[in-house]
Amino acid sequence: MVKESPELVAVVTRWIDAMDRRDFGTAAKLFHRTRFARYIGSDPDEWWSGTTYIDAYPHHMEENPVFTMEVQDIEAFEAGRWDGRRCGH
Numbered sequence: 001m002v003k004e005s006p007e008l009v010a011v012v013t014r015w016i017d018a019m020d021r022r023d024f025g026t027a028a029k030l031f032h033r034t035r036f037a038r039y040i041g042s043d044p045d046e047w048w049s050g051t052t053y054i055d056a057y058p059h060h061m062e063e064n065p066v067f068t069m070e071v072q073d074i075e076a077f078e079a080g081r082w083d084g085r086r087c088g089h
Contacts, residue, residue: 001079008076016069024058031057 011030018027029052031037039048048056 002077005076005078008078012074012076016071018066019061022061022066024061027061028057038068058059 015027015030018024020028031051033051033054035050037050037053039053040046053060
């Protein structure tokens with residue numbers, strides 16, 4: 001069953017706020033630390049897996065120019081349940 005998730009909206013809102021303040025350490029703490037995480041960047045060779053990207057995120061973002069995100073609406077949904085190991089229905 002798919003339903004709206006105010007909890008996920010809250011996490012995304014906190015991440016956007018941290019990014020706007022250039023508080024990249026706080027933003028990185030909002031990522032889920034798991035060996036299954038993946039990040040694919042804009043460079044063809046920029047592929048990260050596990051927590052390696054999360055640990056490097058604050059330094060990586062400091063290298064980027066200052067920018068502001070203008071978010072109109074945030075939608076977030078969840079499907080099934082999370083029991084800490086898998087998502088099921």
